Amino acid sequence: MFTGIIEELGTVETIDLSGDRAHVHIRSPHVLDGIALGDSIAVNGCCLTVTTHEGEIWSADVITTTLAATSLGDLAAGDRVNLERCVRVDGRLDGHIVQGHVDGVGEIVGREESEGATLLSIALPASGDDPRGLARYVVDKGSLAVDGVSLTVAALDGDVATIGLIPETLARTTLGRRGVGDRVNLEVDVLAKYVEKLTAGLVPGTEARR
Incomplete structure (x- = not known):
């Protein structure tokens, strides 16, 4: 669950499109604070799962259905992206209820x-x-x-x-x-x-x- 309040502008380091999936690496030092493998980060409003992270760079896999339903397939190295970690239950809901499921x-x-x-x-x-x-x-x-x-x-x-x-x-x-x-x-x-x-x-x- 997210709030639509962007925490950081990340930068796409690489995006590898191969067949029916994509693998994206994003540089974003701030949103990695407290993040573990398997956690969720919204990228331009799309909820993605962290598969690796080292230093300031993390990666996620994007499957066919997500590429078809979102604009993530348009991304290229160097593009900036809106990032938000999932909301804590003890935090403020400053925006509105956002699921990270692009319609x-x-x-x-x-x-x-x-x-x-x-x-x-x-x-x-x-x-x-x-x-x-x-x-x-x-x-x-x-x-x-x-x-x-x-x-x-x-x-x-x-x-x-x-x-x-x-x-x-x-x-x-x-x-x-x-x-x-x-x-x-x-x-x-x-x-x-x-x-x-x-x-x-x-x-x-x-x-x-x-």
Whole structure:
């Protein structure tokens, strides 16, 4: 479990794509504090398992399904990545509940500077057989994790969500480097998915989804 509050910008040392999997090495001195083999670290919002770590560098394996469902396959040596360790039960939940389970990959379709903030517009992808895609889980002023960053939706227009980024977020995450055409990992609020599941079938014309 994560909160969407990024602890460190790591650097991809190497990423080896071979067949149906990838092996990634990341340099990140801060988030390795207290980490043991088998622990979880969210990389751009995707929960990965630490398989090795030595000094300031750790590695993780990324399987086919994860490569297909996220933007991790786009990474290259030298890229910066958002990192967060799993949350402690005695810590503050400063963002919102984030599982590190990416629901889809969106595309940035707009970037605008406005009143001391940067507005990013993100096209939300399709999801399953519902024509509304991920947009059905997103609401104005609700929470959305973008590349692992807990953010508030400033506006929703159809399948395009707009988020506002303050200078602190721009400086401390990879979103400060993102531009039109970039792909980003998205995770919607898990509570919305549970509500859909529990209420499916109560409204005429709907049925339960697994």
